[in-house]
Amino acid sequence: MIVTLTPNPSLDRALDLPRLDPGEVNRATAEHLHPGGKGLNVTRALAAHRVDSRAVLPVGGPDGMRIVDLLAAQGVAAHPVRVAGDTRSNLTLAESTGRTTKVNSPGVALSAAEVDALLAAVEAELLPDARALVIAGSLPTGQAPELIARAIEIGVRAGVPVVLDSSGAPLAAAVAHGGLALVKPNDEELAELVGAELTTVGDVQRAARQLIADGIGAVLVSLGSHGALLVHADRSWWAGGPALVPLSTVGAGDCTLAGFLAADDPDPAVRLIRSVAWGRAAVLLPGSAVPGPADIHPAEVAVVVDPDASTTLKEL
Template sequence: MIVTLTPNPSVDRALDVAQLEVGEVNRAHATHIDAGGKGINVSRALVAQGLDTVAVLPVGGRDGDLLVRLLADQHVVARPVGVAGETRTNITLVESTGVTTKVNAPGPTLSPAEVDALLGAVEELLAERPEVLVAAGSLPAGAGEAFFARLTGLAARYRVPVALDTSGVPLARAVRGGGLQVIKPNEDELGELVGRQLVTVGDAVRAARDVIAMGTESVLISLGGHGALLVDAERTWWAGGPALVPASTVGAGDTTLAGYLGADGDPGHRLVTAVAWGRAAVLLPGTAVPTPEQIDASTVDLVVDPDPTLALKEL
């Protein structure tokens, strides 16, 4: 079983438009409503592949009730924690060319008691010794910048590894605290974390190794249409495939992380699986997740220890 925690979930409403005209009336030709939030997307992707998962999330108001119903409709086992504030709604505008524009609401402010209740719900599941705890997404007001570091310490008591997908100060605080199995930044988030721009494969690998030196086992770097890099203390792997015309990129990185965590075998195989899941996700509308028949790992190439002088944009 894989447990996911989404501290700031959402109802994701996506509108498909031919071309977004800023300042004009735009007419959508299709709409999509999905349960949203990075950890939730990981759980949805795992369930679509027949893997066991439980999603922990705070919920409040009508959209909170809707979020729970949407998860039930997709057979995702949820552990909702009631909060006083309203669950947020995020809006995505997707153009026919695949260009995506997102507007994310801030979400509710959690009280100290609500933060403790959320951590308590996670601890109940940690006691069952899941394979991994996935903590993902932004933090709502009230959670505190050290929330993910607190969560990692809690998981350590039960010897449950933690996968973290977040950014900014919360990511930096958690990385400095150590004890993470894997983090999944994109190249910009990793560059922000180490305080320098990443241009080449070598730049990204050195940045990842700086993170690893602080107590993280491995770094999975999402490169969007250029695939992904996986770095541990000794080796580096790159996986990617031919260019795609995306239907929607929203949630594709979350599906990539789900593929990495849900796969068995050596690191290279897990990375290929992750990229195959992510590539399948970008061909689907909204934040839909792929089913097994929609995933084709044969289109994904794997390179062990890629040339460090290559530009990331050339992968």
């Protein structure tokens, strides 16, 4: 069982457009509706591959109930926690060129009692067979990062590896708190965290190892169209494939993480290949749809052990 916590879920609406003309009337060619939020996307991707996972999330208002209904219809296991505020909606505008514009709502902060209920749900789901606790996504505007620190402690007490995929202040606070087996930033989020520009593989490796020196087990850095870099204290692996024209990039990083967690092979290179294959498959689907087994093509992904540190990220 892989348990995911999504503190700020959303109902994701995506519109397909030939081209976005700001300030003009734009007509969509298709509309897509999916449960959204990083942790939810991880569980949805795992469920599509019959990997046991359960999503814990706060839900409120009509959009929150719509998320619950969509998850049930898709056979995705969830532990919704009712809250007073309305679950947010996000909008994605996907152009035929592959460019994606995303507008995210801030979300409504949870009360102290609602935070307690949400974390109690996480603790209840961490059964003895739990393989990981994934804390993923943003926090609602005004929500204290303490929520993430408390969730990490629940995982640590249960003896379950804790994985984090977040950004900004929540990521910084969680890294400072410690107790994480894996963090999955993208290169921009990692650069912001360490306060340095990352232009080469060596830059990313050094930044990741700053986190590892502070007690993080490993760092999985998604590089968008340039693949992903997995960094351990003494080794690193890069994986990527031929260029793609994306249909939507929303949720691709979440599927990358799901693929890494789903792989049961202890070889980091094999796990990274699977991870990147899942992420590549996700960008070829509309909205925040997740890939199924037929969409995954690991043979298209190459892996390099200890890649040349002088290589620029744009060269990958």
